[in-house]
């Protein structure tokens with residue numbers, strides 16, 4: 001069964017089409033990131049799934065029930081973390097959870113929920129008005145988890161959180177997903193969903209512009225990655241071998257460094273194997289993925305050149321031009337590690 005399925009779902013506010021002919025499927029057990037810039041239509045979609053707003057056209061099912069005709073069957077099985085959740089300042093965190101248990105007529109143990117969302121018993125006894133933003137989000141998540149929902153809908157759960165709070169929220173999402181809960185997680189920041197989502201859907205001006213894994217999105221728009229390999233000897237001798245690997249589109253040799261443009265992630269391992277088979281000794285491997293920020297810009301502005309231009313392009317000073325958000329080192333048997341020069345991981349992320 002699908003957890004969420006929409007067909008031609010549309011919401012019109014006067015002249016404005018907030019959600020435009022949305023066809024979306026989220027499978028049971030999936031962690032799905034629903035992405036889009038401010039005003040893209042994410043909350044409106046969620047509101048239609050929960051029957052808070054009626055669609056102008058189209059239909060939706062949630063957990064197999066019609067979102068409008070059978071909303072009463074859906075609500076007991078869905079946990080909601082609404083955008084901009086606010087606490088009752090004088091009530092303790094535990095009391096909030098108890099309140100949710102009473103409202104849902106559930107049989108949960110409030111202390112177990114408090115513990116599950118990482119609040120200590122001491123914190124749970126304090127007035128929620130004293131909580132940090134991260135603690136409030138934990139509390140709101142705890143309230144959403146009451147009744148052991150099959151589907152957890154989180155509207156911008158990371159908004160206003162610092163990096164530590166964002167990581168905590170991601171851990172919570174992962175933990176719930178491991179328990180088998182489907183999670184539908186909206187955000188306007190791609191980085192916030194990357195580590196937790198199985199797939200993402202990108203909404204722009206009410207239209208779904210992409211649905212894929214993050215890796216798939218990168219490959220689809222040709223963003224790929226730049227792979228820099230430092231060899232023990234002159235790189236030029238091995239340049240041709242690297243060019244024969246499928247998914248490597250361009251190879252530049254300089255000194256002991258080979259720089260490969262990768263369009264298929266499988267090619268990353270392929271080039272290491274091909275070079276090793278050809279007798280090259282690899283001392284260091286660095287991979288610079290196209291930044292999620294620029295990927296998102298492409299998807300929501302439609303300018304594919306921004307990604308390919310920004311990737312791995314070096315300035316005269318040897319810094320990456322932009323767009324390098326992450327660097328990871330592949331797991332190779334590297335006898336000694338040397339720093340590849342000009343790697344440019346300090347390059348600024350384009351805004």
Ligand SMILES: Nc1ncnc2c1ncn2[C@@H]1O[C@H](COP(=O)(O)OP(=O)(O)OP(=O)(O)O)[C@@H](O)[C@H]1O
Pocket residue numbers: 013016017018036037038039040041042043044045188
């Ligand atoms: N009740 C309403 N009446 C009129 N316009 C609305 C209403 N609700 C939303 N809109 C408009 O619909 C569009 C989509 O809004 P929505 O809140 O769904 O976007 P969003 O992707 O959730 O944005 P954000 O990330 O800022 O929360 C926006 O242009 C918004 O102004």
